[in-house]
Amino acid sequence: MEYKNTLNLPQTSFPIKFNFKDSEPRLLELWDGGNIYESIQKNGKEKYILHDGPPYPNGDIHLGHALNKILKDIVVKFKSMEGFRVPFVPGWDCHGLPIETQLLKELSVRRSSLSVYEFRQKCREYALRYVGMQKEEFKRIGVFGRWNAPYLTLDPNYEAGVIELFGMMAEKGYVFKSLKPIHWCPSCETALAEAEIEYEDDDSPSIFVRFSVKNVSGNKHSSVLKNGSFIIWTTTPWTLPSNVAIAVHPDFEYCFVEHEGHIYVIAKELIESSAKSMGWTDHKITGSAKGAEFEGIVCAHPFMDRESLVVMDEFVTLETGTGCVHIAPGHGEEDFKVGLKYKLPIVMPVDPRGCFTDEVPFLQGVHVWKANPIVLETLKEKGALLSSEKMKHQYPHCWRCKKPVIFRATEQWFVSVDHDGLRQKALKEIEKTKWFPAWGQNRIGSMVEGRPDWCISRQRSWGIPIPAFYCKKCGTPNFKGEFNKAVAAMVKKEGTDAWFVKEAADILPKGVKCVKCGAAEFEKETDIMDVWLESGASHFAVLKSDVQTFDWSADLYLEGSDQHRGWFQTSLLTAVSAFGKAPFKAVLTHGFTVDEKGKKMSKSLGNVVDPQQVVKEYGADVLRLWVASTDFRNDMAVSKNILKQINEGFTKIRNTCRFLLSNVNGFDPSKDRIEYEKLLDIDRYILMKFELLLDKMRRSYDSFEFHAVYHSLYGFCVNDLSAFYLDVIKDRLYCDGSGSVSRRAAQTVCFEMLSGLIKAMAPILTFTAEDLYSYMEVPGKKTSVFLEKLPDKNQKYMDKTIEKVWDRVLQIRAEAYKKIEGLRASKEISKISESDIEISCNKEDFSVLNSMAGQLPQIFMISSVSVKQGQEFNIIARKTSNSKCERCWRYLPDVGSNNDHPTLCARCADVVKSKETL
RNA sequence: GGGCUCAUAGCUCAGCUGGCUAGAGCACGCGACUGAUAAUCGCGAGGUCGGUGGUUCGAGUCCACCUGGGCCCA
Numbered sequence: 001m002e003y004k005n006t007l008n009l010p011q012t013s014f015p016i017k018f019n020f021k022d023s024e025p026r027l028l029e030l031w032d033g034g035n036i037y038e039s040i041q042k043n044g045k046e047k048y049i050l051h052d053g054p055p056y057p058n059g060d061i062h063l064g065h066a067l068n069k070i071l072k073d074i075v076v077k078f079k080s081m082e083g084f085r086v087p088f089v090p091g092w093d094c095h096g097l098p099i100e101t102q103l104l105k106e107l108s109v110r111r112s113s114l115s116v117y118e119f120r121q122k123c124r125e126y127a128l129r130y131v132g133m134q135k136e137e138f139k140r141i142g143v144f145g146r147w148n149a150p151y152l153t154l155d156p157n158y159e160a161g162v163i164e165l166f167g168m169m170a171e172k173g174y175v176f177k178s179l180k181p182i183h184w185c186p187s188c189e190t191a192l193a194e195a196e197i198e199y200e201d202d203d204s205p206s207i208f209v210r211f212s213v214k215n216v217s218g219n220k221h222s223s224v225l226k227n228g229s230f231i232i233w234t235t236t237p238w239t240l241p242s243n244v245a246i247a248v249h250p251d252f253e254y255c256f257v258e259h260e261g262h263i264y265v266i267a268k269e270l271i272e273s274s275a276k277s278m279g280w281t282d283h284k285i286t287g288s289a290k291g292a293e294f295e296g297i298v299c300a301h302p303f304m305d306r307e308s309l310v311v312m313d314e315f316v317t318l319e320t321g322t323g324c325v326h327i328a329p330g331h332g333e334e335d336f337k338v339g340l341k342y343k344l345p346i347v348m349p350v351d352p353r354g355c356f357t358d359e360v361p362f363l364q365g366v367h368v369w370k371a372n373p374i375v376l377e378t379l380k381e382k383g384a385l386l387s388s389e390k391m392k393h394q395y396p397h398c399w400r401c402k403k404p405v406i407f408r409a410t411e412q413w414f415v416s417v418d419h420d421g422l423r424q425k426a427l428k429e430i431e432k433t434k435w436f437p438a439w440g441q442n443r444i445g446s447m448v449e450g451r452p453d454w455c456i457s458r459q460r461s462w463g464i465p466i467p468a469f470y471c472k473k474c475g476t477p478n479f480k481g482e483f484n485k486a487v488a489a490m491v492k493k494e495g496t497d498a499w500f501v502k503e504a505a506d507i508l509p510k511g512v513k514c515v516k517c518g519a520a521e522f523e524k525e526t527d528i529m530d531v532w533l534e535s536g537a538s539h540f541a542v543l544k545s546d547v548q549t550f551d552w553s554a555d556l557y558l559e560g561s562d563q564h565r566g567w568f569q570t571s572l573l574t575a576v577s578a579f580g581k582a583p584f585k586a587v588l589t590h591g592f593t594v595d596e597k598g599k600k601m602s603k604s605l606g607n608v609v610d611p612q613q614v615v616k617e618y619g620a621d622v623l624r625l626w627v628a629s630t631d632f633r634n635d636m637a638v639s640k641n642i643l644k645q646i647n648e649g650f651t652k653i654r655n656t657c658r659f660l661l662s663n664v665n666g667f668d669p670s671k672d673r674i675e676y677e678k679l680l681d682i683d684r685y686i687l688m689k690f691e692l693l694l695d696k697m698r699r700s701y702d703s704f705e706f707h708a709v710y711h712s713l714y715g716f717c718v719n720d721l722s723a724f725y726l727d728v729i730k731d732r733l734y735c736d737g738s739g740s741v742s743r744r745a746a747q748t749v750c751f752e753m754l755s756g757l758i759k760a761m762a763p764i765l766t767f768t769a770e771d772l773y774s775y776m777e778v779p780g781k782k783t784s785v786f787l788e789k790l791p792d793k794n795q796k797y798m799d800k801t802i803e804k805v806w807d808r809v810l811q812i813r814a815e816a817y818k819k820i821e822g823l824r825a826s827k828e829i830s831k832i833s834e835s836d837i838e839i840s841c842n843k844e845d846f847s848v849l850n851s852m853a854g855q856l857p858q859i860f861m862i863s864s865v866s867v868k869q870g871q872e873f874n875i876i877a878r879k880t881s882n883s884k885c886e887r888c889w890r891y892l893p894d895v896g897s898n899n900d901h902p903t904l905c906a907r908c909a910d911v912v913k914s915k916e917t918l
Numbered sequence: 919g920g921g922c923u924c925a926u927a928g929c930u931c932a933g934c935u936g937g938c939u940a941g942a943g944c945a946c947g948c949g950a951c952u953g954a955u956a957a958u959c960g961c962g963a964g965g966u967c968g969g970u971g972g973u974u975c976g977a978g979u980c981c982a983c984c985u986g987g988g989c990c991c992a
Binding site: 004007009010012016017018197199317319333394396437439440442443446447450560561562564565566589591592594596597598599600626629630631633634635637639641642644645646648649651652655656658659660662663707708710711714715718719722723726727730734817818820821822824825829830831832861889 | 919921922923924925928929930931932942943944945948949950951953954955956957958959960961962986987988989990991992
């Protein structure tokens, strides 16, 4: 019992219990108070710019936000610890419809009861409130950044940047105004971007309508079709008043179908399904023709005093309907395109609230959602309604109010994607950019290839105004040159609020004249910009305006894969149009968070994981470790189970480091370090493994494969350290003389690995690394681990011969343990250390084992190992006859060899004696 | 409906350009230790590599189709 006091047992004040509730706030304080982020900005190597994509401040951060910022933080810290200067300026996307809607809900007031200016003040307060909240939440999970000066899209400087960029794009001719059908929310009374649309199932009417042929003169089928009809199918009867054409596919085969003495045109493949819908049983086919042969036929609109032209369009499909498509250019994207081709009129009898105008007398004042029954009634009266059913299908809805939206032609502002080859230039820039994963290039490429012009106007208040002035005399919009400069200058000084309180005359310098007619009186535009234009301008408003911190083009953009359509694309388009170059050199995307079964998180499924909850339960490092542990290129699964598992992994890493720490207690590296050449083989072996680990970790960080960083780190802790090296060297550490070379050698290795591990894990296990670092006694210690550099490569450790020999020894060790397990199972022994083994093996193995015969008992942690050459590899294990040393607990033949200490082995007796003489 | 993408043990991941009985760790089961102890060690049992078909002497790895998930669009 008293011999225990002669051991060098591990000792540390680093708590075994993970008290993150105490330690994490303390470390946050250290980083904040010590200005650690500011300090790492003094790094000498070149800049590495990770440009933050701004989240939307309208709630607590969710797991996706946490995931995104943690990934960025890992990059920032890794690059920084490699010596780069890595400025990270977090941003927020503060304007936009969501805040307006949410605010109106909170205030429970009508927007009309406030002036635009007052309303905008409330919006600003709202946005800033959540910016403040989210900022704290991001800081809490250990994210480093310029938190005291983030970029906000509502800052006058930022706003002015957007206005200027708009001016540059306008100057180059990319900005234009045009009538165009766009998604329109009649409830919010605003145009919606594609990003603001959600598709949901809706019940719609499904009707077949007859359009009688009015004029077929000159057509080769005139005799057949003279009294015939085309049948169209639609799910939006309310758009029929705006019908101006019927589209058929030029290549499809259409049949003349006779029913009750009347001839109808239907695509061949759709006759049966259509007939079924219309309840036809006795129809017959009397002939057929290619769609192209119908071009130019004129039909009569079933109830409007208007003609409906038969036109050709390739987008017509054979999925549903009749193959003859109702065309209303004011109410559909494709319709509009066909309309342009055939110069069809854009009939648009629906006002902003969704009510019909007097253009359709019998529907005047009726809301589109109430118009369907009236239209159906009218069709019935005219005998044009052939069938009416209900069907469920996906219909676009407003992302905010969740109500269905309509297509409506309005005057809108656009960025032309094809002006001056913008699309092609953008595609070129996409090719020049590095995409992680590589398929991102194809994804964004095909999106850019097929995207329509970008509608950048919104009929709202909370945003940056479209800086245009309408000439009071001729109506021409003026938005370039001095008009733009005047607005930019004003906004820089007073913010965009000024736009909403000042008159045009107060904004513009005296003497400005309309570019068209030369008149001098103007009216301000009332539309604001799409928020995607604002955030897409960040490369200019942030990176370009702050040349001290940044170079213009960022090294990396890192966002979810949804941003291929969103921010990556809007950033690209604004940058290429204004500067001819992509604003990023590389783009990294991550997947989305899903539950254990791979389903997306939703409140209704009840599978939402809240990051603050994770932080509360496990601490921020476990959340960070989850981020690192999962391959983020795919979807990332989280659940209670998974977090529990991550927490176990975390504990293992933490305990392994704690154990290392507790064993270098009293070790002064400047005095006690043993040089490499004097280390034991096993020490050099583990150092080599450690070197391999560091190399793997560095490479994985570098290629953004953080899950590989985690798995290799974790595997090293579990397999190489905990289950092998640390277990083996306990004997040396505890039982050898405290200042002995053998113990100091082990400590040297422990110290080396601990300090290396701490640094290598720091980008991920930010808190734990800093915590451990604070407990270490290192010469030249910094105030933070983040001021350290990652360990350099150490070629000296890469001893390949050692690796080969020891890998084999460990294999044999594993074999031996299987055999020994048999002894334990039969209750002959209870501990592995009670066993002797005899190995017979081939010449090669023999020479390996024999060369280290003396060390084998320690390496195997058993009583004795004998080795002989034999035909077959075999291991025999039996209970040892040696007695147990009371001090080191090993079973050794020399126990009792010293009369003064009859219960000790020779080594322990020596150590105890030398202590006594002290 | 279209584009892109993913699918290896209960979980997180390996498995490079196709080649021995598909690997780790965790969780699980059994056992040991009590000198890493709200720890640690040993052993074991888990997979027809989402499905079908094909190319090949040979496929988790290549091709086609299907199923299911995700993102984006309609």
